[in-house]
Amino acid sequence: MAIDPASPVPKYAQLRDLLLDWIVESGLSVDDPVPSERELGTTYGLSRMTVRQTIDLLVAEGKLYRVPGKGTFVARPKIEMALALASFTEDMRTRGFVPGARDLTRRVVPAGGSTARMMDIAPGSPVHHIERLRTADGEPMAVERSNIPLSIAPHLDVFSLSERSLYAILEEEFGIILDSGEQTIEAGICEPADAKLLGLPPGSPVLSMQRRSFANGRCVELARSTYRADRYQLHSRLDPRL
Numbered sequence: 001m002a003i004d005p006a007s008p009v010p011k012y013a014q015l016r017d018l019l020l021d022w023i024v025e026s027g028l029s030v031d032d033p034v035p036s037e038r039e040l041g042t043t044y045g046l047s048r049m050t051v052r053q054t055i056d057l058l059v060a061e062g063k064l065y066r067v068p069g070k071g072t073f074v075a076r077p078k079i080e081m082a083l084a085l086a087s088f089t090e091d092m093r094t095r096g097f098v099p100g101a102r103d104l105t106r107r108v109v110p111a112g113g114s115t116a117r118m119m120d121i122a123p124g125s126p127v128h129h130i131e132r133l134r135t136a137d138g139e140p141m142a143v144e145r146s147n148i149p150l151s152i153a154p155h156l157d158v159f160s161l162s163e164r165s166l167y168a169i170l171e172e173e174f175g176i177i178l179d180s181g182e183q184t185i186e187a188g189i190c191e192p193a194d195a196k197l198l199g200l201p202p203g204s205p206v207l208s209m210q211r212r213s214f215a216n217g218r219c220v221e222l223a224r225s226t227y228r229a230d231r232y233q234l235h236s237r238l239d240p241r242l
């Protein structure tokens with residue numbers, strides 16, 4: 001396939017699609033180099049500026065990455081997160097990764113105003129505040145901050161969360177089966193402390209998630225989490241109407 005100069009599609013966008021097809025057809029895999037901007041310009045009869053625009057776009061989309069002085073390479077595909085009431089453990093296992101968790105903080109704190117409001121509990125009532133670094137095959141993926149009312153899971157603190165899934169503990173030890181939830185997802189910029197934990201340059205893009213999960217109409221968990229935007233994309237089925 002070649003660039004069509006008569007097409008209303010800009011040349012850099014045509015090259016994007018051609019290059020992605022070429023990567024698949026040539027059987028390139030993760031970390032394989034793609035041809036240089038000069039080579040691509042010659043192959044497709046395009047200016048260096050147009051080729052650079054395409055590469056910039058593919059880098060921004062997370063399909064390619066650049067190593068200064070070395071070239072441009074095929075990036076790892078992002079993990080597709082389903083919008084479901086699944087635990088991190090379940091989600092990672094389904095995708096063939098080994099899930100992990102490192103405890104950062106676990107304490108019982110009085111619920112602040114907004115946490116209490118969102119959980120429909122009295123302000124100041126005790127909640128387990130749990131901060132964990134979540135990993136997939138040992139690689140940091142997200143920082144998750146969960147709040148769980150003490151009244152729902154009183155002795156939750158005796159269970160290790162680096163060895164077991166929080167949702168599994170809630171179910172197996174407390175008989176809590178989550179039956180509904182809601183989640184908001186926003187683009188954000190990584191806080192310096194989280195960037196360090198996640199191994200990202202400060203100011204990297206992240207997905208900020210807030211999830212409330214419920215059992216029998218009662219809010220069990222309010223989680224505020226920071227997921228790496230360079231490793232995650234969200235996938236959702238669409239209903240025909242709102």
Ligand code: 16G
Nearest residue numbers: 087088089165166167209211223225
């Ligand atoms: C998911 C939830 C998190 C919950 C965790 C439990 C989001 C975006 N996700 O990652 O709220 O705490 O699952 O996972 O908030 P676990 O059962 O593997 O510990």
